[in-house]
Amino acid sequence: MTQVKASTGVGAATAAAANYNQELRRVLTFKDLLIYGMVFMVPIAPMGVYGIVSQQSFGMVPLVYLVGIIAMVFTAFSYSRMSREFPIAGSVYSYVQRGLNPHIGFLAGWMILVDYILAPSLLYAFSGLWLNSLVPSVPAFVWVLLFIILNTIINGRGVQLAAKTNFILLGIEVLALFIFIGFAVKFVFMDGLGAGGFSMAPLFQAEHVNLGFIATATSIAVLSFLGFDGISTLSEETQDPQKTVGRATIAALVILGLIFMAQTYLAALVHPQYTNLDPDMGFFDIAKEAGGSFLYYTLIIVNVLAVGVANALAAQSAISRILYSMSRDKLLPGSSFLGKIHPNYKTPFNATVFVGALSVIAANVLSIETIIKFVNFGALTSFMLLNLTVFVYFYLKKKERGTRGFFQYVVFPLIGFGVIAYVWSGFDKMTFIVGFSWLAIGVVIGAIKSKGYKEVPAALKDL
Secondary structure, eight states: OOOOSSOOTHHHHHHHHTTOOOOSOOOBOHHHHHHHHHHHHOTTTHHHHHHHHHHHTTTOHHHHHHHHHHHHHHHHHHHHHHHHHOOSTTTHHHHHHHHTOHHHHHHHHHHHHHHHHHHHHHHHHHHHHHHHHHSTTSOHHHHHHHHHHHHHHHHHHOHHHHHHHHHHHHHHHHHHHHHHHHHHHIIIIISOOTTOSOOSTTTOOTTTOSHHHHHHHHHHHHHHTTTGGGGGGGGGGBSSHHHHHHHHHHHHHHHHHHHHHHHHHHHHHHOOOGGGOOTTTHHHHHHHHHHHHHHHHHHHHHHHHIIIIIIHHHHHHHHHHHHHHHHHTTOSTTHHHHTOOOTTTOSOHHHHHHHHHHHHHHHHHSOHHHHHHHHHHHHHHHHHHHHHHHIIIIIIISOOOHHHHHIIIIIHHHHHHHHHHHHHHTOOHHHHHHHHHHHHHHHHHHHHHTTTTTOOOGGGTTO
16 A cells, blocks of 8 residues: 555545545635535526526426436435545546446546536637627637636646635626626516516426426436536545535535526516527526616626636636546556646646646637537436446445435435436437547547556555
8 A cells, every 4th residue: 555645634544545645735625615516517507598498498497407406416415425435536437436346437537537628628618709709809719718828827826726716706606696686686576577576487387397398407407517526526635525525515516506596586587588588698688688788798797707717717627636536547648747746736737737738729629519519428427327336336335225225325326327317318419429439439548558457556456
């Protein structure tokens, strides 16, 4: 077993138990992780998709997000259980690797890689397009480059700086949200406009709620909550990760879901006629209706900051930790470079810079549609493997049975698996082609690195 470089109580013991050196700096608290998770999922995320979701759900957007909370909480429980058992960096890669099988764990990590590697590129591309529409004289590429440089510097210099930045950006998003709520409440309840008061229509319409609606809502909502799992990538930089990571994961999911419901309910009251909304700018048009041009432009600018800086910052942080985790196991090309920790900042600096450079290329070479297909396929495939791992590891291997064990390790993870599998099965043909092509590359690389899937990483040999 390797020796722990830095003895830091529980943190050092955790690293030692996993056969790893404690190289990252353990400074994050529950509050830091909660803020990180909220920033990753973006409290104002519904604003960008409200128009299209409203039309697909007969105006019942709040109900869609309630379905999302219920659907994703089972997968969140699975993350919580695995983070207590294996409180180390790597997220689903480490969990499946140790709980199910080292080689399947590599493939799970490979699939989540494409999600996290391309997620920042997608966010930068959106932000560049939005800002270019506001300031046409500045090309979208310039905005993308500025965002990438800024986020790479923040992430590279330390997790504490990133945590402080997340706190500030979350504050800006929440402030903008409160401003919208203030204008919406005045518009509806004081001026008597829009719906003129409370309405059940955005929450439940019996004639439209059926199995088909629930299926559609689940597909929309699951993809809206991607990112909550990123909290687990910070396990080796967290104080008391066995307790903190799981609680923060579930709390972030539930709190953000309730925030999503509140803002979309008010939007529906301001503008009940969902059929005439612009699919892309629906929420912003509603904001202009309630608060004029001031609110319209304020929300657009804050959304750019939320996506291009806050969300992308969190995504880049998550993927650099996964790259670091897989590289210290010598499972990726260039592992000796990607697995290095900066001697002063105690961050996976090389991996962070690599993700920044890759984002520059991907954001300007790949289409947004292609990136979305990669991200969705990679995330949901790894989620299914994670839920399966909880069942196999706790119920079959550790034999944690009884009534409680049956619900925690059979019912809950299999519901989580079923929900994700249903959404996964609905992908179009091109998404499957793109996704399985990426998986095939991973199978080849895994075979090479493990000498035909016969060898496992050194840290797992005596576990």
